[in-house]
Amino acid sequence: MKPPTNTVDLLPILDAVILHSMEEIIGADEARSVLALSGLSNLGEERRFSDSPGLLSFEKLTLLQNALEQAYGPQAGRGLALRIGRCSFHHILRLCGAELHLTDTSFRLLPLSQKLERNLDTLADLFGHIADPFIVEVKQGESKFVWQMSRRMPVEGKQADSPACSLIVGLLQESLYWASGGKIFKIAETGCMAWGDSLCTIEVDLHPIG
Numbered sequence: 077m078k079p080p081t082n083t084v085d086l087l088p089i090l091d092a093v094i095l096h097s098m099e100e101i102i103g104a105d106e107a108r109s110v111l112a113l114s115g116l117s118n119l120g121e122e123r124r125f126s127d128s129p130g131l132l133s134f135e136k137l138t139l140l141q142n143a144l145e146q147a148y149g150p151q152a153g154r155g156l157a158l159r160i161g162r163c164s165f166h167h168i169l170r171l172c173g174a175e176l177h178l179t180d181t182s183f184r185l186l187p188l189s190q191k192l193e194r195n196l197d198t199l200a201d202l203f204g205h206i207a208d209p210f211i212v213e214v215k216q217g218e219s220k221f222v223w224q225m226s227r228r229m230p231v232e233g234k235q236a237d238s239p240a241c242s243l244i245v246g247l248l249q250e251s252l253y254w255a256s257g258g259k260i261f262k263i264a265e266t267g268c269m270a271w272g273d274s275l276c277t278i279e280v281d282l283h284p285i286g
């Protein structure tokens with residue numbers, strides 16, 4: 077079920093949303109340090125002086141998470157990436173919830189399972205259109221939604237010691253919390269390209285835990 081979105085218009089905001097969220101969660105100075113640590117210092121400057129799309133990529137998300145883990149320790153770094161992802165969802169909703177049809181009355185009135193499916197499909201559509209493309213697919217199994225990300229060109233070798241997509245996991249987690257009116261869903265990345273897998277797999281239980 078693909079919602080009718082014009083995601084092309086939304087491309088330039090994704091990098092800005094993620095970086096702005098990082099500043100909100102860890103502070104502007106710390107965000108600058110993390111960007112420097114990740115080798116992406118220019119990323120922050122580019123976004124301020126240019127609205128060109130294409131700054132976000134799988135590699136850059138991995139580098140950001142690696143830098144957060146290096147600066148704050150592995151567990152705290154992953155926790156911060158999750159929080160940055162959660163914060164990012166709210167900015168996406170604020171900036172383009174209407175264009176994505178997430179704030180339509182027709183969306184709000186859908187049964188929960190369809191609302192979750194539409195929500196995940198909409199975000200997959202959005203992330204699937206960034207300039208260094210992820211191919212994002214959402215599949216529904218008997219007890220889970222499975223969000224899979226791959227690249228047209230496979231990632232070379234292992235780039236992280238654990239799944240590196242906490243930011244995306246946080247974003248999905250918050251989107252499901254929002255779409256369900258405050259329910260919490262078990263969600264975990266069970267395979268990751270940065271870990272050497274052929275694709276990233278994020279599994280979401282269909283039924284909330286609370």
Ligand SMILES: [Zn+2]
Pocket residue numbers: 239240241265267268269270275276277
């Ligand atoms: Zn991953």
